[in-house]
Structure formats: C-alpha cells, structure tokens
Amino acid sequence: MDPRIEKLLPTVQKPARYTGGELGQVMKDKNAVDIRYAFCFPDSYEIGMSHLGIKILYAIANERPDTWCERVFAPWPDMEQKMREQNIPLYALESGDPIRDFDFIGFTLQYELCYTNILNMLDLAGLPVKAADRKDLAPIVMGGGPCACNPEPIAEFFDLFSLGEGEEVNSEIMDLYAVHKKRGSTKEEFLREAAKIPGVYVPSLYEISYNADGTVAAITPKDGAPAVVTKRIIRDLDNVYYPKSFVVPFIDVVHDRVTHEIFRGCIRGCRFCQACFLNRPIREKSPEVINEQCKGLIHETGYDEISLCSLSSSDYTRIEELLNLLLDWTPGEKVNVALPSLRVDNFSDELLQKLKSVRRSGLTFAPEAGTQRMRDVINKNVTEEEMLETANIAFSGGYSAVKLYFMLGLPTETDEDVEGIGTLAKKVVDAYYQNPDKPKGRGVTVGVSASSFVPKPFTPFQWEPQATPEELDHKQRHLKETLPSRKINVSFHDIKTSFLEGVLARGDRRLSAVIEEAWRRGCTFDSWGEYYRFDTWMEVFHDLVLDPRFYANRRRDYDEVLPWDHLNYGIPKKYLMRESEKAKRAETTDNCHNKCAGCGANKLNGGHCDV
C-alpha cells in the first residue's frame, strides 16, 4: 500500500473501506496477466459491496488466467479530499495500483443519481472524463447494468456499454481486446469491431440529430455499427457460472450475507416497473443447483444468512421445494434464510410457517396504490381482500409491524386515489385489532412509505409525464392531511431527488453536458441527501439553456423518436403501447403464469420462457 495512504487512513471515517485485504479477494501476479480490469461501483463501499452483480462479474473475470479484475468504489468525500490534497490517484483495492493504467474501467450503472460519481472517479483516477479526450486504446471505459438501457445522458463519458446480462458478453469483449492490444490497434479500431459483438453499444458510432422542438429526429449508425443493439441474456441459469466464494467485507455493509438469485425476469408486468420489462424472459434456476451453491458459499464465506433474491420470490414455481432443501441443513448450521420480495396475493400460510422457523424480520407489502382503480391502471394485480387476508395471516403468525409501500404521482392519479392510501392503511390497522389471534398486549404499527413515481424507459409508462414537483408536493400534503389513524406513520421520498432521477432516466445525449457541468460545480453523491445540491443542478440547466421539465414532465407521442429507440430489450414498442392504452382504460393484463400476454421477450431465448 502507498505509505501516503497508510498515513492518511487513521484520519478518515471507516478506513477499512480503503484497505482491501478482505477474505475472498482475488490476488494475482500483475506481470502474469494481459488484462487488468477495474470493476467500479460508483457509490460508497457499503453500497457497492452489497451488490450481487459485481460479485458475479468479478468472479467470472478472474476465472480467466489472462485477466486480473479488481474492485473500486467511490471514496467518501472525506477520503476524496485527502486524496486530492496529496495527489493520490484512485486505486484498485486488491493491488493498490492506480486504475488509470488498467485496460478496462467498468462501471455498473444501478441508478441515475450515481452519474456524477462516475465522472468524479474518472477524474480522481487522473483521466479525462470525456471518451473523446481519452485517445489511447487503454483504458476502455465501459458500463453495464439497468441504466445502460438508456445510457444517452452519459454517452459522452463511455467508450462502450454492455446491454443486458454480462456473464458472457464481458468475456467476449475482453477476448477481442486482447487481440487488439497485441496488434497495437487504436481505440477506434477496437471499438468498431466491438460494436459487432451482440449486446455491445458503442455510443460514438451513432449520430443523433434533433428537431426544432428539442425531440430526437434520428439516430444514425456509422462505420458499420448495427441500427439496433439487442440486449444479451443467459439462457440457462443452471449452467452459467456462479461464484464459489464472495469477498467478505470487514465492515458492516448494507447487505452482508450470501445472496442467491433464484430466477430472472418477472411474471407480473406491473406497468411502472422497469426491472420487470428489462429482465424478461423468465428463466428459473433449479432448487438443487441453488441449494448446492448456497451450501458452498456458506462454507466458503462463514456467513450465517442466505437471502434468496428475485423480483418476486413467491412467483418462483418451485419455492416450497427449494425451502425444503435449504431448511434441511440450515437450522443445524445456524444459518438464517430470508426471502424478500414476497407478493401479497400468494403468500401462503405454509410459506409463513416455513419462514417462521428461521428468524423473523419485518413484514413489508407493496400495494403501490391506494385504490383498486389505480392498481388496475398500473396492473398491480392485488385486491384489498387479498392484502387484508395476508395481513391477517401475518398478524396471527405474530407480526405486529407492517410496512406498506406506495407511489405518488402515478398516471391518472386523483386526490381520491391519494386518500385511498390512508384508507387502505387504516383497514390494515383495523384488521389487526379485529384479529383474535393477534400478539397479546402489543399495538400495531403500520408504516406507509410513499415514493414518487418516476417514468422509466422500456415500460408502458415511458411516454407519460412525471408529476411535477408542485403536484407531488400537493399529493404529499394531501396524504398527510387525510390520514385517518395515528397508528400510521408516513414517510416520503424527497421530491427534488425524484425530479432529477426523472430527468436523467429519460434524458438524451445533450444531458452529458449538464452532468459534466454539475459535477464541475461540485455535485457528487446526488443520491445522498446530505450531498445533493438541487439548486446547483437547476443553475446548470439554466446556464446551458436546457429545460429539465422537457425531460421529466412532458408527455411524449407514440411516434416520437425516443433517445433509446436504437436499443432493444426484447419487448417491442408495440406491446408497450398496447399496455399503455390498457392502462388508460384501467384494464389489467393477467400475469404470465395464468396467461401469456405475448410480450415477445421469449424470442431472445429461442421462443422459450419458464412459465
């Protein structure tokens, strides 16, 4: 480790964020590898180390004898300041080497509000933030993850994006790079070839033109780049590589346990949910494989908790089989099994009993909207009866605290729908007191968390205007004023934060200039309330003569060219339009288990979908 770093570590918060050396980290001889890969998570160590994707891709890259993949996180502002004072460049945790000398710098793009951190990390590394200003072949700056579905606002900072699931395509990119590095190619030569790999989007090979009204006129590929880039998927989850070990952090991170993905995709088709439409088709992993891999990970890491993750765990068709396999050995080894993301409508008594045999945590439901009409609009196919029935099962099972998740600002939402949130929460309170089997001598607490709806690309609501900050403010006040019970605690998301998220989510390439300028004026860690500088952002929009409301609060026509129209996530625009029209009529679409709605994503998997 650089002695200067060693000396400044005692003066910063949580220094173990910056030391590396955790169990499970991969060490290699840097002289014995051809490719050095810096896998960057543009947020704090605690957030980044909780992310499953980084664990998978880190392990896969390090399976390659020719590659050493290391981890990099955004230094917290106290550390950043000291690094800048002493000219210490951003380094990778395993080797301590500066990442500007690496072959790849890969960023995972999990949420829009991390964009300024990406620029900050490139700058801390000592690299120009704009791709066009980085002339050499290395480092190639690449991005992947959910926000790669509309990477246009950050297109100018990246050399390439990888769309969809990265397990296979990352290796293909590295193979190609190895050839070009040996050949001494220029960056342009490499990128032109990389653009031919399915799932690889090279933004510099696309020309964007605009109409007088500011909308996109055309997206024109050049130098042989494909007109449409289609995301990659893994066809067989049982046989795709899964890490045999995780890096086990020293300090307490947000999710500090064995996490295991049980299936990809979601059968529900809630119209607001980007994760659902980005991750189709449905592919399940078999219980035997999950169980064996979990067992191996528990023994390798020493963790005492397994979290089974997916977009909707109880929709996993073999959930009981899986729990039986796991509960066969986990209690004996004092391992807890957690099953987040449960739906309210198929949460059975049996399932509850199984979960009770392991440690009980809080209970959360996500009705998302307060009235049936509103839930029909968003296609959240749960009814009040189902919800109360589930709440009663839970109360009888000993729960006395329930958290309910809602969104404000959904398309067509009225004041009445907002009031419905309070009414529904009150019914949950009443259900508790009417339940004869409720826990003795305890009152109920119902937490209502109301976030602000942000329309996202590749969802049926991608054409919808986001509720304006003024409208959201009214809705929050209205909800608070009409709450019918003091047993209900309500919390809201910050409106200004949701607004910027809305702007960036559906932004075009012109926003690169805004992001760069906001960062130059000091914006970083925008998702952290204490560092978010809304006024600075608004000044930048003003100075660059771009209207944030054009991006967030404007209704798009179906025939408008959207900034992400050249990217394909497997679900045709026509399907999304059909869903959008059904939403306007408050018509629901059945879930995929009951009836295939023909979203078209199965084409990515040779016509196959695990439903």
Place this chain on the structure above:
Amino acid sequence: MYEVRLWLSKRGRIRFVSHLDMFRLMTRAVRRANIPLWYTEGFNPHPYISFLLALSLGVEGEKEPVDVRITDDAVTPEEVRDRLNASLPEGLFVEAATKPVMKPSEITWGEYLVTYDPSEMNADSLKEALDSGALETEKSGKHGGRKVMKKVNVSECIHSWSLEETEDALRLKVVLPAGSVMNLNPQQLTDAVNAYLGTSAAPLRAVRLRLLNADLEEFR
C-alpha cells in the same frame, strides 16, 4: 466443554478493522474453520467470542487475548489454533492457544511501541514533553447520561517510557493504562504531546506489545 484463551496478532492493513467489526470477522472465521464453539442461548444465538480488551482503530497488536469456549473436548487447543489460522484473513494470526490463567479484570497496563517520523517529532522535544508532568488531553466521557469532554492528566497516566532513535525512526516504548478502569491509547498520548509542543505529529505505527496486570506481570 472447555475455555481457551487465543493470543491473536493483528498486523498490517487489518489494523484498520475496528473492534466491533473484529467480532463479526472472528465469528465468520470460526464458522469457516468449523470449530465447535459454544453458542449463546436465547432468541438470536451467536458464538461466544470475547475480545478481552479493545484495540484502538489503527493500532497493531502482538498478542491480544480472545476467550472462546470449545464444546468438543476432543478438539485440542492446538487444533483450534491451526484450524483458525487456516481460515483467518491476511494480517491476523493465532500465535498461541492457552488455558486462561488470569481473570480479564486483572488487565491494568498495556505496553506499546509507538514509532514517529523524526522529521515530524524531535527526540529532545518528546523527552521534554514526557518529563514535563503537564501533558493533558480530552476524552469523551459521560456525565449523568450526557456526553461530555473530560480533561485527562496524561502525565499521571504514563507508568514508564523509554526512547530509541535511529536515522529514520523515533521509537517510544511506553506503558499506559489499559483495562476496564482506565485506558489511554497511543493516539491520545500523541495528541497530548502535540498539544504541549504545538506540533502535529502522527505516529507512523503503533503496536500493543503485551498486556500487564497491576503488578506489571505479563497477562496470561
């Protein structure tokens, strides 16, 4: 079931792992090593691992005592030591596993080796400061449930010290109070020296060499 005292060394970058995080780390190491540890009973059982005295963040340790209980008598202390060493991360090592002799409450002193950069800390000045009898620092403490800053007379706390100077290092060996009654760590000592001299030196390295009882016998 028997109780065994592990003597753990903590060297290098792992010194930045805090006392609180050390417990979690040891729990996982024990689980990986498949050591039959006694678990606490109750709603949320966890393995009984007792670090007898916290080591400040950034300070290395040569032999830090950690008590554990082994449920299977067939597993010898040597086996516990070896299995654990195979599963501990870089920088942590069980130097020995012995039968506890003294009670944890007997720990009274800690012997430290604190290294300064001679360009930051002058040997004569340091001597003067340590001889002055006027070293003071502030420690956060509690008064009637409220958090308050308390003045500590550092000079009174120092049991003994010696100084060794080489070209690139100034080494201070010092015995400071350690234990449940009174504690002073090398950083607090350095703060007091800095305050007295008007300097801003930071230790290059600080190592707790061993713990002692009230009679200055090595804690066993």
